Amino acid sequence: MFYVLLILAIFEQRFNITYMPKILIIGAGGQIGSELTFKLKDIHGSENVVATDINFNNLDIVNSGLFEIVDAEDYNSIRTCVEKHDVDTIYLMAAMLSATGEKYPMKAWDLNMNSLFHVLNLAKEGFIKHIFWPSSIAVFGPSTPTVGTPQHTTMEPTTVYGITKQVGERWCEYYHKKYGVDVRSLRYPGIISWKTMPGGGTTDYAVEIYHKAILEEHYTCFLSENTELPMMFMEDAIHATVNLMQASSEDIKIRSSYNLAAISFTPKEISEAIKTHIPNFKITYQPDFRQDIADSWPKSIDDSSARTDWNWNHEFNLEKMTAEMITQLRHKYLDSQINS
Ligand code: SER
Numbered sequence: 001m002f003y004v005l006l007i008l009a010i011f012e013q014r015f016n017i018t019y020m021p022k023i024l025i026i027g028a029g030g031q032i033g034s035e036l037t038f039k040l041k042d043i044h045g046s047e048n049v050v051a052t053d054i055n056f057n058n059l060d061i062v063n064s065g066l067f068e069i070v071d072a073e074d075y076n077s078i079r080t081c082v083e084k085h086d087v088d089t090i091y092l093m094a095a096m097l098s099a100t101g102e103k104y105p106m107k108a109w110d111l112n113m114n115s116l117f118h119v120l121n122l123a124k125e126g127f128i129k130h131i132f133w134p135s136s137i138a139v140f141g142p143s144t145p146t147v148g149t150p151q152h153t154t155m156e157p158t159t160v161y162g163i164t165k166q167v168g169e170r171w172c173e174y175y176h177k178k179y180g181v182d183v184r185s186l187r188y189p190g191i192i193s194w195k196t197m198p199g200g201g202t203t204d205y206a207v208e209i210y211h212k213a214i215l216e217e218h219y220t221c222f223l224s225e226n227t228e229l230p231m232m233f234m235e236d237a238i239h240a241t242v243n244l245m246q247a248s249s250e251d252i253k254i255r256s257s258y259n260l261a262a263i264s265f266t267p268k269e270i271s272e273a274i275k276t277h278i279p280n281f282k283i284t285y286q287p288d289f290r291q292d293i294a295d296s297w298p299k300s301i302d303d304s305s306a307r308t309d310w311n312w313n314h315e316f317n318l319e320k321m322t323a324e325m326i327t328q329l330r331h332k333y334l335d336s337q338i339n340s
Contacts, residue, residue: 220283
């Protein structure tokens with residue numbers, strides 16, 4: 001397999017053939033995985049993107065083209081799929097997030113770490129060439145500077161999710177330095193989308209609030225009103241991921257994970273933005289165990305390395321994102337009423 005990839009690389013260079021990756025997405029049914037799958041199909045062609053997940057739950061993804069059941073914790077399951085489809089690039093989007101991770105610490109550790117090692121080892125062994133692996137703002141902890149958190153700083157995460165992402169970053173850098181593995185990563189903030197729901201995270205409130213605003217004009221928030229967290233609209237997150245993976249190798253100066261930022265807001269600020277579209281909207285606050293997690297994370301992130309190294313730029317601020325979320329969700333709920 002290694003020699004086949006080497007010969008292909010020489011052939012591509014010699015005859016100046018446009019490189020078309022053969023992509024495998026692990027966790028394609030999830031919040032970011034599903035939107036990324038459709039974007040990568042648009043860019044590289046449906047026949048070059050294999051969507052995989054551990055179940056058939058996301059029918060849009062299952063029916064969207066090539067789909068396989070793959071267990072991210074099973075090395076052979078991933079390798080079989082890689083060989084079957086001649087895959088050279090893996091996006092590993094399966095993970096257990098911060099809130100669920102606190103309920104199932106060992107499951108979170110096993111899923112988040114085993115899946116990463118399987119993919120890193122597939123690259124080390126020459127089965128694949130490129131990896132995207134998401135990290136998170138959860139790598140930071142209470143001892144990290146909270147405003148404009150720098151790329152390189154104190155990191156003492158206090159959640160299981162954060163620990164797996166921090167350790168994972170170290171291993172990514174190690175595999176790059178030691179074995180030359182082309183692994184690239186972003187520290188995603190909370191990601192907000194009208195198409196997909198997040199699952200088991202602390203930043204999930206910023207998606208739920210829009211749904212409840214449209215359906216009930218009321219939302220009970222599990223974080224307190226002035227809890228500021230870094231967030232990003234899905235379109236920007238997908239754009240960043242694609243840009244990072246398309247950047248030339250020399251421009252990727254950081255092989256642990258890049259800080260990535262767009263907007264920061266509190267539950268109170270997002271509710272004010274919603275009120276400009278839905279004047280009767282009301283928010284109440286009932287903080288739960290997720291408040292402690294949020295309190296341990298930064299309020300805002302300095303992502304100047306990403307902006308300098310590979311020209312990252314975001315497009316959506318709170319107002320633009322809110323207008324888009326409300327317009328699209330209104331259509332979505334209206335359509336589902338018409339079709340029911
Ligand atoms: N959205 C994630 C979480 O809340 C953070 O990366 O767990």
